[in-house]
Amino acid sequence: MNMMREIxxxxxxDLKSIYLNAAYFGPSPKRCRRYVEKSLRHELDPSYSPYDxxxxxxxxxxxxxxELLGVSAEDxxxxxxxxxxxxxxxxxxxxxxxxxxxxxKDYPSNVLPFMLAQxxxxxxxxxxxxxxxxxxxxxxxxxxxxxxxxxxFCCSWVTxxxxxxxxxxxxxxxxxSRNITFIVDVTQGLGGLAITSEELSYISAISCASYKxxxxxxxxxxxxxxxxxQKKLKHPNANWLTSKNSKIVTSLxxxxxxxxxxxxxxxxxxxxxxxxxxxxxxxxxxxxxLGLKNIQTYNKNLSSFFYENYSTKKYDLITPIENSxxxxxxxxxxIDSLQLEKxxxxxxxxxxxxxxxxxxxxxxYNERNHVExxxxxxxxx
Ligand SMILES: Cc1ncc(COP(=O)(O)O)c(C=O)c1O
Numbered sequence: 193m194n195m196m197r198e199i200x201x202x203x204x205x206d207l208k209s210i211y212l213n214a215a216y217f218g219p220s221p222k223r224c225r226r227y228v229e230k231s232l233r234h235e236l237d238p239s240y241s242p243y244d245x246x247x248x249x250x251x252x253x254x255x256x257x258x259e260l261l262g263v264s265a266e267d268x269x270x271x272x273x274x275x276x277x278x279x280x281x282x283x284x285x286x287x288x289x290x291x292x293x294x295x296x297k298d299y300p301s302n303v304l305p306f307m308l309a310q311x312x313x314x315x316x317x318x319x320x321x322x323x324x325x326x327x328x329x330x331x332x333x334x335x336x337x338x339x340x341x342x343x344x345f346c347c348s349w350v351t352x353x354x355x356x357x358x359x360x361x362x363x364x365x366x367x368x369s370r371n372i373t374f375i376v377d378v379t380q381g382l383g384g385l386a387i388t389s390e391e392l393s394y395i396s397a398i399s400c401a402s403y404k405x406x407x408x409x410x411x412x413x414x415x416x417x418x419x420x421x422q423k424k425l426k427h428p429n430a431n432w433l434t435s436k437n438s439k440i441v442t443s444l445x446x447x448x449x450x451x452x453x454x455x456x457x458x459x460x461x462x463x464x465x466x467x468x469x470x471x472x473x474x475x476x477x478x479x480x481x482l483g484l485k486n487i488q489t490y491n492k493n494l495s496s497f498f499y500e501n502y503s504t505k506k507y508d509l510i511t512p513i514e515n516s517x518x519x520x521x522x523x524x525x526x527i528d529s530l531q532l533e534k535x536x537x538x539x540x541x542x543x544x545x546x547x548x549x550x551x552x553x554x555x556x557y558n559e560r561n562h563v564e565x566x567x568x569x570x571x572x573x
């Protein structure tokens with residue numbers, strides 16, 4: 193554990209604040225600068241740059257993502273955003289009739305792609321389920337409320353505004369028993385939390401923005417498609433980089449729509465965007481070095497310490513402790529949230545305040561004394 197703290201403190205010694213805001217932007221470890229600088233040298237002077245050197249670059253982070261999840265790199269693709277991933281999946285599935293069900297008030301990336309598909313394609317319909325006071329969708333709740341015709345269910349693992357975490361195993365088992373495609377947006381969890389191989393076995397597709405808990409750059413997301421789902425999908429976009437004949441620069445004009453193996457056919461265009469990938473590779477290397485399970489345990493200790501010590505007289509907890517990840521949301525009882533925001537800022541604490549609620553994100557670069565400092569300011573309101 194000490195070695196872990198040593199690595200972390202070197203990587204984050206330059207952070208200007210007590211940063212408790214990974215749910216907004218995750219800070220990248222310092223080593224990313226080295227990788228980005230290498231990419232920048234290429235951008236500033238691409239003289240004599242061999243084709244192979246940039247063309248294969250996306251393979252590095254593809255493998256790193258796969259290692260973090262414990263899956264094959266053949267099942268991972270590069271994307272720009274969670275929205276893009278959901279757009280891709282619905283287009284890849286919608287030649288056959290699809291009924292998508294989502295949760296009302298989920299992040300727009302998990303709703304809008306399906307709304308547009310419903311507007312544009314006769315083959316797609318959408319239901320937005322209102323939780324009506326229920327904390328989270330559970331298997332028994334879905335059994336009662338999920339429209340019978342549902343073929344796809346999509347939701348966030350951890351909700352962005354309340355920090356509530358769905359039980360993937362429980363609802364995944366239910367959805368699998370109904371043969372329903374289960375798409376999970378893990379953006380607000382993965383990196384600060386680990387996903388188990390058992391959980392993964394019930395998931396059809398994962399989407400994840402890389403710039404939050406994964407500590408990567410803005411402008412990148414990755415997708416995972418289970419081997420079972422892959423059999424049902426046909427990639428909707430042609431892209432010369434993922435064409436089979438792109439590997440050798442002299443065969444580019446032998447046009448073919450055959451693609452590279454695995455799910456590379458789903459990769460974003462200009463996949464080898466070197467500046468972004470440089471930052472991403474540094475972040476993933478750091479997460480792999482520490483191990484997601486170790487990070488999860490460390491983060492859990494921080495949030496438990498917070499839960500044990502925050503003032504219940506002054507704040508209501510919005511996040512249910514038993515269904516939580518690393519995001520903690522609170523509401524002040526009689527507290528001026530503008531004043532609170534100012535006091536936190538004056539004390540170098542960076543959190544999100546949304547409509548009077550405080551959203552706190554505990555991640556691996558935080559220390560126990562950060563939580564103590566936060567508790568003190570919260571208590572002084
Ligand atoms: C749950 C969740 N999903 C996705 C995103 C980002 O969406 P996108 O990658 O479509 O920009 C966010 C951003 O806050 C989020 O909280």
